[in-house]
Amino acid sequence: MQVTVRYFAQLKERFGKEEEKVVLQEGATSLDLLRNLLPDPKEFEQTSSYLRVAVNESMGSLQHPLHDGDQVVFMTPVAGG
Amino acid sequence: MHSDLEKRCYVTAQPISAATVETAMVDPASGAVFLFVGKVRNHHAGREVVGITYEAYQSMAEKVLDAIATKAREKFAVHEIRIVHRIGYLKVGEVSVCVAVSAAHRQEAFMAAHYCIEELKREVPIWKKEHYAVGESRWLGVPVDA
Numbered sequence: 367m368q369v370t371v372r373y374f375a376q377l378k379e380r381f382g383k384e385e386e387k388v389v390l391q392e393g394a395t396s397l398d399l400l401r402n403l404l405p406d407p408k409e410f411e412q413t414s415s416y417l418r419v420a421v422n423e424s425m426g427s428l429q430h431p432l433h434d435g436d437q438v439v440f441m442t443p444v445a446g447g
Numbered sequence: 448m449h450s451d452l453e454k455r456c457y458v459t460a461q462p463i464s465a466a467t468v469e470t471a472m473v474d475p476a477s478g479a480v481f482l483f484v485g486k487v488r489n490h491h492a493g494r495e496v497v498g499i500t501y502e503a504y505q506s507m508a509e510k511v512l513d514a515i516a517t518k519a520r521e522k523f524a525v526h527e528i529r530i531v532h533r534i535g536y537l538k539v540g541e542v543s544v545c546v547a548v549s550a551a552h553r554q555e556a557f558m559a560a561h562y563c564i565e566e567l568k569r570e571v572p573i574w575k576k577e578h579y580a581v582g583e584s585r586w587l588g589v590p591v592d593a
Binding site for chain 1: 485501502503504506507508510532543544564567568569570571572573574575576586587588589590
């Protein structure tokens with residue numbers, strides 16, 4: 367399956383892009399996707415500890431399986447206002 | 448032009464006029480309109496701030512703002528709620544957010560507006576990067592050692 371990852375704020379700067387398509391194995395979760403995007407185990411551990419995920423514009427769980435065509439946004443702590 | 452005035456909750460790159468937001472709330476049954484205006488402040492945690500860049504996951508942010516307003520209307524006896532959040536680079540003193548609530552009586556309007564701004568800060572996918580007088584910038588909310 368293929369999902370679209372969009373990046374905002376700190377993560378947009380970290381990845382140097384606004385979005386990308388990623389091919390994943392069936393049943394992969396957002397956490398699997400994040401591990402794929404952050405191959406360095408230390409960075410993965412550190413970053414996954416404070417990120418939340420939105421799938422198709424709704425808050426989701428990092429452990430929840432993704433589906434083909436999903437739009438995934440990893441979110442650093444929000445700071446509006 | 449974005450039909451911003453048609454929407455009650457939205458994110459915009461245009462300067463926010465709190466007066467315009469308030470004027471759009473026309474309801475003879477409302478005896479109170481509470482207007483909260485958030486502005487860019489010139490300091491944070493002891494550092495001099497010269498501006499803030501706001502970035503939003505706009506489509507989701509507007510959905511979440513709508514959901515917050517809907518929830519507030521369920522919890523409090525209010526008539527209308529409008530929430531507008533700015534994105535882009537804002538200088539000190541510019542309006543970053545405006546929450547306007549109309550109600551028959553002031554107490555419910557105060558409480559609903561308070562609820563909306565607190566929920567906004569917790570839930571809406573908007574991020575801010577502070578720019579300091581010394582030349583550095585930092586995204587807020589991200590752990591410092593990350």
